Amino acid sequence: MVVPLVVAVALTVSAVVVRARSSMTVLLANREEAEEILGGLQDEVDGAVEEAVDQITENVLEGLGLLPTVPPSVAPASAAPTRFDENSIVRTVKRAVEAALETSEAKIEAQIVDAIESRLTLELDVANEYEKTPAARYRWARDETRVVEPHRKSTLLVKNPKKKAAYHFNVSGRMYCCGPNVTLTFTEPDAQTTISAIEEDEGHAGTLDVIVKYVRREIRTLSPSDRDAFFDAVGVTYHTPTRIGAKLYGPRYRSAREFAEFHNAMSGQRDCDHLHGGMGFLTQHAAFTRAYEQALQAVNPVVAMPFWDYSIDQQAASTSTAGAVLENFYASPVFGDDFYGPVKGDSVVVSRGRFAYARIPSALVPDFASSWNLTAVSNAYGLLRSPWNQNSIPFVSRHNTSFGFALSGCLLPGCAQMYQQMTMPYWKQFAPTVEDSPHGSLHIAVGGTWNADYEDFLVSRHNYSYSKAQDFATIAIVRIWRLGYVDCPSACASDVPETECKCTCPHLEMWLKQNKTAQVLSRMMPNLATAPKFGINEDGVDISTTLLRLVCNDYDAVHPAIGDFFESSSPMDALFWPTHPTLDRLWHWRATQGWADETWGDDVSTCWGHREHDVTLWRASQFQDDDDDDDGDRLLTNADLYQLFDASTHNVPYVYDDFEWPHCAEAGYPHDLLFDPDAAVSSSGNAVLDDDSPLAAASDAADSNTRNIQNAGNQ
Numbered sequence: 083m084v085v086p087l088v089v090a091v092a093l094t095v096s097a098v099v100v101r102a103r104s105s106m107t108v109l110l111a112n113r114e115e116a117e118e119i120l121g122g123l124q125d126e127v128d129g130a131v132e133e134a135v136d137q138i139t140e141n142v143l144e145g146l147g148l149l150p151t152v153p154p155s156v157a158p159a160s161a162a163p164t165r166f167d168e169n170s171i172v173r174t175v176k177r178a179v180e181a182a183l184e185t186s187e188a189k190i191e192a193q194i195v196d197a198i199e200s201r202l203t204l205e206l207d208v209a210n211e212y213e214k215t216p217a218a219r220y221r222w223a224r225d226e227t228r229v230v231e232p233h234r235k236s237t238l239l240v241k242n243p244k245k246k247a248a249y250h251f252n253v254s255g256r257m258y259c260c261g262p263n264v265t266l267t268f269t270e271p272d273a274q275t276t277i278s279a280i281e282e283d284e285g286h287a288g289t290l291d292v293i294v295k296y297v298r299r300e301i302r303t304l305s306p307s308d309r310d311a312f313f314d315a316v317g318v319t320y321h322t323p324t325r326i327g328a329k330l331y332g333p334r335y336r337s338a339r340e341f342a343e344f345h346n347a348m349s350g351q352r353d354c355d356h357l358h359g360g361m362g363f364l365t366q367h368a369a370f371t372r373a374y375e376q377a378l379q380a381v382n383p384v385v386a387m388p389f390w391d392y393s394i395d396q397q398a399a400s401t402s403t404a405g406a407v408l409e410n411f412y413a414s415p416v417f418g419d420d421f422y423g424p425v426k427g428d429s430v431v432v433s434r435g436r437f438a439y440a441r442i443p444s445a446l447v448p449d450f451a452s453s454w455n456l457t458a459v460s461n462a463y464g465l466l467r468s469p470w471n472q473n474s475i476p477f478v479s480r481h482n483t484s485f486g487f488a489l490s491g492c493l494l495p496g497c498a499q500m501y502q503q504m505t506m507p508y509w510k511q512f513a514p515t516v517e518d519s520p521h522g523s524l525h526i527a528v529g530g531t532w533n534a535d536y537e538d539f540l541v542s543r544h545n546y547s548y549s550k551a552q553d554f555a556t557i558a559i560v561r562i563w564r565l566g567y568v569d570c571p572s573a574c575a576s577d578v579p580e581t582e583c584k585c586t587c588p589h590l591e592m593w594l595k596q597n598k599t600a601q602v603l604s605r606m607m608p609n610l611a612t613a614p615k616f617g618i619n620e621d622g623v624d625i626s627t628t629l630l631r632l633v634c635n636d637y638d639a640v641h642p643a644i645g646d647f648f649e650s651s652s653p654m655d656a657l658f659w660p661t662h663p664t665l666d667r668l669w670h671w672r673a674t675q676g677w678a679d680e681t682w683g684d685d686v687s688t689c690w691g692h693r694e695h696d697v698t699l700w701r702a703s704q705f706q707d708d709d710d711d712d713d714g715d716r717l718l719t720n721a722d723l724y725q726l727f728d729a730s731t732h733n734v735p736y737v738y739d740d741f742e743w744p745h746c747a748e749a750g751y752p753h754d755l756l757f758d759p760d761a762a763v764s765s766s767g768n769a770v771l772d773d774d775s776p777l778a779a780a781s782d783a784a785d786s787n788t789r790n791i792q793n794a795g796n797q
Contacts (some may be wrong), residue, residue: 084365085688086099088391092126102692110121114620117145119130127684129615143619147216152741169173170789177490182311186187189329203243203286203287203288204240204241204249204279204280204286204287204288205240205242205288206238206240206241206277206279206288206289207228207238207241207290208228208230208236208237208239208277208290208292210230210231210234210235210236210237210238210240211234211235211305212297212299212305212739214304214739214740215228215229216229216231216295216297216737216738216739216740217229217295217297217737217738217739218684218740219674219740219741220670220674220729220732220737221674221730222730222731222732223293223732223737225452226290226291227291227292228290228291228292228293229292229294229295229297229385229737230268230292230293230294230295231268231291231294231295231296231297231384232268232269232271232294232295232296232383232384233268233269233383233384234267234384235265235266235267236265236266236267236268237263237264237266238251238253238263238264238265238266238277238279238290239262239263239264240262240263240279240281240288242553243262243283247262247281247282247283247284248260248261248281248282248283249261249262249279249280249281249282249477250279250280250282251264251277251278251279252277252278252279252280253266253273253275253277260282261441268292268294269383270294271294271295271296271735272293272294272295272733272735273289273293273294274290274291274292274293274732275292276289276290276291277289277290277291277292286690293732295735295736295737296375296379296386296387296609296735296736296737297386297736297737297738297739298386298387298388298389298667298736298737298738298739299386299388299389299738299739300388300389300390300662300739301388301389301390301416301421301660302415302416303739304388305673308373308384308385309749311382311384311385311386312378312385312388313436314381315378315379315381315382315385315569315658316338316378316383316436316437316656317436317437318381319335319336319337319338319374319377319378319381320337320338320339320437320440320656322335322337323337323339323449324336324337324339324449325379325449326755327377327380327381331380331381332380333381334376334377334379335377335380335381336373336374336377337377337449338374338449338653338654338656339443339449339466339654339796340449340709341370341374341377341649341653342466342651342652342653342654343445343448343449343456343458343459343466344370344456344699345357345370345651345652345653346445346458346459346460346466346467346468346650346651347454347457347458347459347649348456348648348691348699349468349650350459350468350469350651352469352563352564353564353689354564354688354689354690355689356690356691357370357648357688357691357694358517359517359531359689359692360514360687360689360691360692361510361511361513361514361682361683361687361692361693361694361720362691362692362693362696362698362720363514363516363517363518363692364513364666364669365513365720365723365724365727365781366691366698366700366720366723367662367665367666367696368666368669368723368726368727369700369704369705369718369723369726369727370662371387371659371662371663371666372387372735372736373700373704373705374387374518374653374659375387375736376704376705380402386736387659387660387663388660388663389660389661389663389664389738390416390657390660390661390663390664391664391667391743392416392494392495392496392524392661392664393495393496393499393500393664393743393745393746394414394745395411395414395416395495396411396494396495396496396497397496397745397746397748397749398410398414398745399411399413399491399494400491400494400496400749402491404453407491407492408482408488408489408491409509411491411494411527412424412425412482417435419434419435420435420436420437420584420658421435421436421534422435422437422657423435423436423437423438424479424480425481425482425527425530426480426482426530427480430475430479430480430481430530430532430643430645431475431477431478431479432477432478432479432480432655435630435658436656437478438654439477439478440477440478440650440654440656441476441477441478442465442466442475442476442477442478442646442654443465443468443719444460444464444465444466445458445460445464445465445466445467446458446460446464447460451558454699455699456699459650460585461473461570462510462570462571462572462573462574463574463576463583464573465647466650466651467644467646467650467651468560468644468651469563469570470559470560470563470568470570470585470644470649470651470730471559471642471643471644471649472570472571472574472579472580472583472584472585472641472642472643473643473644473645474576474580474583474643475643477562478646478655478656479645479646480528480530480645480646480655481529481530481531481532481645481683482527482530482531483530483531483532484526484529484531484648485531485534485535485536485537485642486534486535486536486537486538486539486555487537487551487552487555489526489527490552493523494523494524494527495519495520495521495522495523495524496679497743497745497746497751497755498751499519499520499535500668500743500746500755501518501751501752501755501757502519502520503515503516503519503668503672504668504672504755504756504757506672506758507677507678507679507775508677508678508679509677509679509680509681509682510679510681510682510683512672513682514692516665516668516669517665520664520668521661521662521664524631524661525647525648525652526556526644526648528532528645528647528648528655528657529644529645529646529648529649529652529655530644530645530646530648531642531644531645531648532642532643532644533580533639533640533641533642533643534635534640534641534642535639536554536555536632537551537552537555539637539639539640540554540628540629540632544619544625544628545619545620545621546619546625547619547620548622550613550616554607554610554629555632557606557607557610557633559585559642559644560649560650561606562606562633563585565605565606566584567587567589567602567605567606567634568586568587568634568635569585569587569588570584570585571583571584571585576790580641580643581641582637582719583641584641584642585633585635585642586635586636587630587633587634587635587636588699590630590631590634590636590685593630594627594630597631599617599626599627600617602630603616603617603626603629603630603633606633607633617629639736662668663738666727667738667741669729670729670734670737670738670741671729671738671741671754671755673728673729673730674729674730674741675756676730682694682720682721691720692720693720694719694720694721695719695720695721695723696719696720697717697718697719698717698718698719698720699717700717700718700723701715701716701717701718702715702716702717702718702722703715705726705735720789741754741755742754743755
């Protein structure tokens, strides 16, 4: 039986009105208008309730054949007496009707309250110079909560205001009058407040919850003034030592050099890399970037760390002809003179851009804060570089090739790799792999390696397969240095040429005499050397000895120098800073969707810094408000950092402005990179993809990218 909505309203409206009156008179400033509307509803339905129920009951009884169809006065005397108690029937049917309609009560109540609110409630919003509403897709910001940015002018406004109406705003107890908007500047990050507004004449009122957060945006979308403010603050950190900057800007200030020293000391150890290659990469780099962001904010509190979404540049370059992909990638505005300068100009020195001729300092007098308790790491020339990088140039350097090879265009990280990463619903899989395919090859493309032209040596001189030679070039010195096959000099005078100050294999001649060439190569590079005919050139000649001598830098022309972006002191290249938030943004978006499994898995890593409960060097006070120092001296674990930067809660100290990749949509990927949550999940944790999907088409390249990055090492 279908019952009209008006009858449902009639049966339930009395209780609804009581509840609506209680809530609405509190919400509305004009109680009289609220009472008038609610009273009118009550009068309208009171008279219809009994009549509506009686009519439905009669219809039901008649349909069941329980009511006579002729008046009793004319019924034949022989008619059979009724077998039912009429009053009982009526009561039963009425209860059944009311029970059937109760399911609509909540909906009816909501409709009534919504109708009243739409008439009497002001709709409020907040805006600033950026058109987009930031953080709208975070879970905690979906229920009418708006993000406002600290130290940036925000305009509180009434949407669709009445002409000539006067409005009063209440913001944390301070009153503002009288237009439909008011411009304020919030200064306390993470503060939360409820803004209320009331229309003076009719008493219409409204509220809006706001929370103060720094907003990270793609670096090219920053306003010119914001971009200049960011670059200026970065420049201060590269030119002002910590001991001086802390006096000028406060205790949160630390120099870029100090951060580079920290990164170099943590990543440049011979036993293992405590920041890369494991579960601790995301958490520790989130802390690392946030601490540097705080240093920038000590210089200028309006600054937030931007991110460089390099998938924009990869996607734009991917439409080029095969030989022009990398060239067009390097044509990105990010490598322009107004940003970070070219990858390779007239020399390997970055001689143009906002940070042209940035010096690499000596590591012999570190700028470490006492809290780190770390020992400085340097190259043999005493420069702030990796122990395996004997680059003697005292300026930030880059090269557009690595061991003579330009990076294959398909290996540039882009939409395919980021989409693939988003298909991983397990934290224990997402965390240790995000630095590989979606990121790692960028360090190769920007940093590069020169003075070791494997392409010329192997392909041109020894007729070795180009593809095998290119794979061979991905074997980073750091890998075989950590395995103990290569030793690097500890000190070289500044006038000693790089040809005489390079890493070598101290046991090379012994390996050759004992015919262990193939065995050593297979241990140095197990992913490559075990392939069929790995040591055979195109003429069928075994050149394994040549390969081993080459990787041991045994030839005079081979003395690799590595670009700063591609080694353990990579923060000395200022492009480091907007690069890693791109991965952090992926983490935020993946966490916002929820994890199928949030556990860290078994703590099998032997490298400190990557297990869930490993104690890091970050202290709670680094990320707390100044007046919140109850446990400020406590060192944080990876688990603590995970909680601190978990984007599924509003405690996260910053947000990203959006989670949109429109350039990826042009290539056939979802605009938000989200896979189907109902898709099957394999035992490895990946979503099972259709063969025709864009990701499946690109997965071979992504897998190859991952293998190459794992061979080359990550920074």
